[in-house]
Amino acid sequence: MEHLIKGFETFRRDVFPQQRELFERLASGQNPHTMFITCADSRVMPEMIFSAQPGELFVYRNVGNIVPPYAQHVSGVVAAVEYAVKVLKVRHVVICGHSDCGAMKALLDPSKLDGMPSVADWLKHADVARHVVAENTAGLDAEAHLRCLTEENVVGQLEHLRTLPVVAAAMASGSLSIHGWIYDIGEAGIRVFDGSSGRFVDMRTDGHPVPQATPMARFAQNAASAA
Numbered sequence: 068m069e070h071l072i073k074g075f076e077t078f079r080r081d082v083f084p085q086q087r088e089l090f091e092r093l094a095s096g097q098n099p100h101t102m103f104i105t106c107a108d109s110r111v112m113p114e115m116i117f118s119a120q121p122g123e124l125f126v127y128r129n130v131g132n133i134v135p136p137y138a139q140h141v142s143g144v145v146a147a148v149e150y151a152v153k154v155l156k157v158r159h160v161v162i163c164g165h166s167d168c169g170a171m172k173a174l175l176d177p178s179k180l181d182g183m184p185s186v187a188d189w190l191k192h193a194d195v196a197r198h199v200v201a202e203n204t205a206g207l208d209a210e211a212h213l214r215c216l217t218e219e220n221v222v223g224q225l226e227h228l229r230t231l232p233v234v235a236a237a238m239a240s241g242s243l244s245i246h247g248w249i250y251d252i253g254e255a256g257i258r259v260f261d262g263s264s265g266r267f268v269d270m271r272t273d274g275h276p277v278p279q280a281t282p283m284a285r286f287a288q289n290a291a292s293a294a
């Protein structure tokens with residue numbers, strides 16, 4: 068605890084004064100551009116990875132970066148997505164998995180879930196990925212297997228995300244795009260799901276457009292002409 072309290076002291080003394088104006092502005096409201104859904108893993112720090120300021124990212128974290136499908140399970144993450152899209156009007160939702168994910172390892176070896184019935188239940192929302200990988204990746208070594216499962220889980224959660232009515236409506240009007248990424252902890256790399264090829268590709272930082280996980284907005288033109 069002492070470590071945390073000392074850390075807060077350092078923040079108040081060294082960081083806050085330099086950004087006082089920003090914090091004063093944020094004291095009365097937020098306008099984040101992106102909702103970022105990732106794993107609760109302590110090694111994944113979205114604001115640090117993206118050099119983001121307070122107020123930029125609406126972050127939601129849970130075990131396995133999971134979004135249960137609409138109406139199947141009332142959950143904090145689904146409520147947070149509704150709020151982010153409907154009220155905060157974020158323009159992007161990113162679902163970000165990561166390397167060496169304990170939740171994904173537990174999916175591969177359910178004995179790791181002994182004594183944790185709630186985690187086991189929660190990870191049923193990732194069952195699609197487990198089945199897809201089990202049926203399609205015979206012969207892969209353990210590392211490749213884990214990587215495949217981590218990717219497939221992100222793809223599966225993107226599909227769940229699309230079942231939320233607020234998300235489907237905002238995507239159809241072109242006001243929201245959704246993205247599936249994997250963060251590599253040891254390499255500082257990000258792989259991005261490219262919906263047009265169905266593959267994960269390295270994120271480029273040279274201004275090249277980031278591949279999207281989604282089809283074209285169907286009603287974008289209507290929204291534009293009505294505006």
Ligand SMILES: [Zn+2]
Binds near residue numbers: 170
């Ligand atoms: Zn994880």
